[in-house]
Amino acid sequence: MVGLMVSFRPMARVSLTSSAQTRSLDTIPTPVRFGFGRPVTATELTRLDIDVQPDGKGLPAGAGTAVQGKVIFAVKCAACHGTGGTGGLGGALVTTSMTTTAVVGKRPDKTIGTYWPYATTVFDYIRRAMPFNEPGSLTDEEVYHLTAYLLHANGIIDEKATITAQTLPKVVMPAQKLFIPDDRRGGPEIR
Amino acid sequence: MKKINRRTWLSGATTAAVAIAQTATGKAVQVGVPIEQFWSDDPTKQPGTPPSQVGTRSPFEKLVKSPSEISSRTPLQDLHGILTPSDLHFERHHNGVPAIDPAKHELLIHGMVDKPLVFTLADLKRFPSVSRIAFLECSGNFRTGKETLSPQDICGLTSQSEWTGVSLATLFREVGVKPGARWFLAEGGDAALMTRSIPVQKGWDDAIIAYAQNGEALRPEQGYPVRLFLPGWEGNTSIKWLRRLELGDAPWQTREETSKYTEAVGDGKIRQFSFDIDARSIITFPAYPAPVQRGWIEIRGLAWSGRGTIERVEVSADAGKSWQVATLQQPVLDKAHTRFRLLWHWNGDETEIMSRAIDSTGYVQPTFRQLLDARGGNSGYHMNPITAWQIKRDGRVLHRPETR
Numbered sequence: 001m002v003g004l005m006v007s008f009r010p011m012a013r014v015s016l017t018s019s020a021q022t023r024s025l026d027t028i029p030t031p032v033r034f035g036f037g038r039p040v041t042a043t044e045l046t047r048l049d050i051d052v053q054p055d056g057k058g059l060p061a062g063a064g065t066a067v068q069g070k071v072i073f074a075v076k077c078a079a080c081h082g083t084g085g086t087g088g089l090g091g092a093l094v095t096t097s098m099t100t101t102a103v104v105g106k107r108p109d110k111t112i113g114t115y116w117p118y119a120t121t122v123f124d125y126i127r128r129a130m131p132f133n134e135p136g137s138l139t140d141e142e143v144y145h146l147t148a149y150l151l152h153a154n155g156i157i158d159e160k161a162t163i164t165a166q167t168l169p170k171v172v173m174p175a176q177k178l179f180i181p182d183d184r185r186g187g188p189e190i191r
Numbered sequence: 192m193k194k195i196n197r198r199t200w201l202s203g204a205t206t207a208a209v210a211i212a213q214t215a216t217g218k219a220v221q222v223g224v225p226i227e228q229f230w231s232d233d234p235t236k237q238p239g240t241p242p243s244q245v246g247t248r249s250p251f252e253k254l255v256k257s258p259s260e261i262s263s264r265t266p267l268q269d270l271h272g273i274l275t276p277s278d279l280h281f282e283r284h285h286n287g288v289p290a291i292d293p294a295k296h297e298l299l300i301h302g303m304v305d306k307p308l309v310f311t312l313a314d315l316k317r318f319p320s321v322s323r324i325a326f327l328e329c330s331g332n333f334r335t336g337k338e339t340l341s342p343q344d345i346c347g348l349t350s351q352s353e354w355t356g357v358s359l360a361t362l363f364r365e366v367g368v369k370p371g372a373r374w375f376l377a378e379g380g381d382a383a384l385m386t387r388s389i390p391v392q393k394g395w396d397d398a399i400i401a402y403a404q405n406g407e408a409l410r411p412e413q414g415y416p417v418r419l420f421l422p423g424w425e426g427n428t429s430i431k432w433l434r435r436l437e438l439g440d441a442p443w444q445t446r447e448e449t450s451k452y453t454e455a456v457g458d459g460k461i462r463q464f465s466f467d468i469d470a471r472s473i474i475t476f477p478a479y480p481a482p483v484q485r486g487w488i489e490i491r492g493l494a495w496s497g498r499g500t501i502e503r504v505e506v507s508a509d510a511g512k513s514w515q516v517a518t519l520q521q522p523v524l525d526k527a528h529t530r531f532r533l534l535w536h537w538n539g540d541e542t543e544i545m546s547r548a549i550d551s552t553g554y555v556q557p558t559f560r561q562l563l564d565a566r567g568g569n570s571g572y573h574m575n576p577i578t579a580w581q582i583k584r585d586g587r588v589l590h591r592p593e594t595r
Contacts (some may be wrong), residue, residue, distance in 0.1 A: 009216070027213065030319065030361075032364050033364065033365050034317070034318060034361075034365060036310065036314045036318060036365065037308035037309060037310040037314050037365065038308065038309050039306075039308065039309070040299055040301060040307045040308065040309050043297075044299065044309065045301065045307075048299055048434070048435055049301070049385060049435075049437070050384075051378070051443055051445075052443075053374055053439070053441070053443055053444075054443070054562045055441075058573050066223065074521060078324065080558070096273075110450065114356050115449075115461070116449055116450055117444060117449050117463075118444040118449065119208060120444070120447065121444050121446050121449055121450070124443075124445065125445070125450075128383075128384040128386070129285075129286065129382075129383050129384060129446075132286065134456075135382050135383070135384070136384075160351070171399065175461070178459055178460055178461045179449075179453070179460075179461050179462075180456075180460050180461070180462055180463065181462075181464055182462055182465040182466065182467075183462065184467065184469065184529035184573075186467070186498040186499075186550070186552030186553070186554050187470075187552050187553050187554055188553050188554065188555065190520050190561050190562065190565045191456075191556045191565050191566075
């Protein structure tokens, strides 16, 4: 304890006393590990680790088609995203030029077809956050159908295509080539 | 002591002040009563209120955030100094504020680590702690378009607190981050299950797993019971209600870093992972809606940069023709709101006043026009233009809307 008590001004005392007497709390080497926390269980990991990566890692088993997705969309999504996903309070999901009817909504210019760089994000986001009023209520199968529907409605995949953990990461999104990393650096240049 | 009658007790809905009442057991407690009934003409002629468990703002102070459906803005024009009272810290959430029982909340760290671990709040508090005063700003923090906008309306999505928690580097060492890990996913436990990918380097540099704000537990709106705090970075990356961190070798490309929080920068290009908040300032007095009187006026405002400290703030009182260096109030902290002021004598002529911040990297806060020119005419996230206030002859102060 004595070593800790004299720790108020370690810098000033360094030359006067031996290091043993001037050791402050901050100079006691921090342990690499404190041993706090507990191991995660397999059940917890399955429940929590729900993210999907662009290479498809994290996608569950299942398959979806646009035809079935269309039906689910009309029931569970159209109220907020408009008929065919072209507008409404929740925002447009489908590029309007792909459909015959243009519905005024939020950001009709930034849709899955024109602005989303990765198809896996569609699955990941719908599964974690939609429907907005009942998040987490969809089955994986439903999310696959809805993903297939929205990709088809945006003119990205064929109506007959089946979306699975294998096919989804292979879908190339039109907007992907538009994305660039942050080029601001501070300093005098405005970017 | 003022007598409280039963009618006063029942008028709870309209209460505004605090007074004293006897409970059934004879204990004196504070209760709310309407100001008129409580306020004395001469406070020196009657005893004041006894000590209380929790202090309250004076009923004369009407400090309010301005909520919309998705956010609520800090009343910058009503605040002094550099700290934002916790209950006035701005809010931005993507599906409401979750009700979380801290006893049940845990943080999981897994993925590319030697030892995946789950930490309770109590575990997190056992680790060595760090505290830091820093601003937090939403990168969508810019509005213009009409004269009747206050600092709160224009850029009220920035606030400052002292954040306390455990350094993420400490937790990284605890779980043993594998060498190939380059990014980590941070996930919130709200109804949006908010997720962002963050470079691992930021975790080693200065990220905090925060459980306290301004000396007490985080406010629910700010992520209770635990949040990520990334100094100087766009607010959305500082995931609130943090429940999980996963280490990986590439970004996840979540909806919030693709469809949102990205900006068009010309030539059809979209800029992504724009983390740093560039330097900005705003005069918070004089500002709409408070009018001014001719004579001496102390121009006051806030300046901040996500890239370092504020080096200098320059103020113009002649619509940008000439600029004077403002006084910076200490402390001038790294990645923190800094207070500036400049004494000005207003002769009553119509004019425009504005401020521009210069940070430690040499960045000079641009005009709206400069930002548009640099970004192919696009406006979007990360807009930090010089903001001008028109001073009218009658003392009215109005925003000068930006035009394309």
